[in-house]
Amino acid sequence: MTNEPKQDEAGDGKSHPDHTHEEINGYCATYIFKAPRVLDNDGVKDFARELMKAIAEAVMRHGATDVGHIKAHLEYGGEGFLYADTLGDVSDIMVRGRDGSPTDTIKLVINTIIVDIEAPQIRDANEEGVDEVCSKLGFTKEILRQDLYDADDHEHLLQAPDYDNL
Amino acid sequence: MKIVQIAGYLGSGKTTLVVALGKEISGAGFKVAILVNEVGEVPVDGKVIQEFGLTVKDIGGGCICCQVAGNLLHTLKALSMGIKPDFIIIEPTGMAVPNAVRDVMKPAAGKLDLTMGPTIVLLDTGRFEKLLSYETLKRLVAVQLKDADVIALSKVDAVPVEQRAKAEAAAREINPAARVLGLSTFTREGIPEIIAAMKDMVIA
Secondary structure (H helix, E strand, C coil): CCCCCEECCCCCCCEECCCCCCCEEEEEEEEEEEEEEEECHHHHHHHHHHHHHHHHHHHHHCCCCEEEEEEEEEEECCCEEEEEEECCCHHHCEEEEECCCCEEEEEEEEEEEEECCCHHHHHHHHHHHHHHHHHHHCCEEEEEEEEEECCCCCCCCCCHHHHHCC | CEEEEEEECCCCCHHHHHHHHHHHHHHCCCCEEEEEECCCCCCCHHHHHHHCCCEEEEECCCCCCCCCHHHHHHHHHHHHHCCCCCEEEEECCCCCCHHHHHHHHHHHHHHHCCEEEEEEEEEECCCHHHHHHCHHHHHHHHHHHHCCCEEEEECHHHCCHHHHHHHHHHHHHHCCCCEEEEECCCCCCCHHHHHHHHHHCCCC
16 A cells, blocks of 8 residues: 555556556536425425435445445426435435425435446446436436546646646 | 645545535635635535635536546636735535545646645444445545544544444544544534644645
């Protein structure tokens, strides 16, 4: 085990971080969900909780060693705001925030960071969990944005001119 | 502008601590900016912190220790030319190597009038044994702890005292030089000590 920086493959003469997190990948997405009926705050919280649980279970089915974390924020009913997260166990699921008005529309942003499976698999597992909950509760989903995060991608290492230009 | 890094593995409680520190320090009259690094392009943690009325700058799209380090420099420059906070609290991703983040900032310290404060690394007392048992994770978790000036044993209110003692022993074995303290954002244990470290400690 070492904490010494290593010379980067770029060969620019600068030391760069030791890449200790190459087995951790991620998937981030933004959605609009439509519920089959108007939901109160408890209904939105139940939906968030179900989603966290289903995604955590799906990534473990896909071979993850550990759920790094799954975090989401939900905006609904005017000022309504929820923050939901889990580290993998059902008992770990936390949902808290500020109440909004009854609504059937929820905007949700999710970051799913998982150990030991590739980013496309995390995407597939995440969507599997989302679809499972939508099907169970009668929601529809619209994906506004999807990003994959691959920890092996180190294309943006700093060079001396980055500091010269400050 | 003094920079304090709140690091630690995913789920260790960084965001909760950052909110608690931000509220207390700004409540004491200091100008605080919180810089949150997330893997996703669309922030989750930054949005949550903003909900508490704190000044947040998001750096998304990868890890600041190796992938979007340039964005960190640009954000620090913008802060130095703008609100010039007394404290900049940096919350890197849970995968970040704290010394690598520090290495990105060091060459810019003189130009941007930055003082390097402590790196505070959180260790989840409820999960540390599990994390250190995974071949793929133990190296990262240990490297994060080795880079700490202060190790905060997080969520101590949720574990038995024996578990807390085991976590403390593991932390001290990995980094004997670091200060080790218990942390609970529910009971406030450790918060005054961390604030004191933020104010007093300067790292060369």
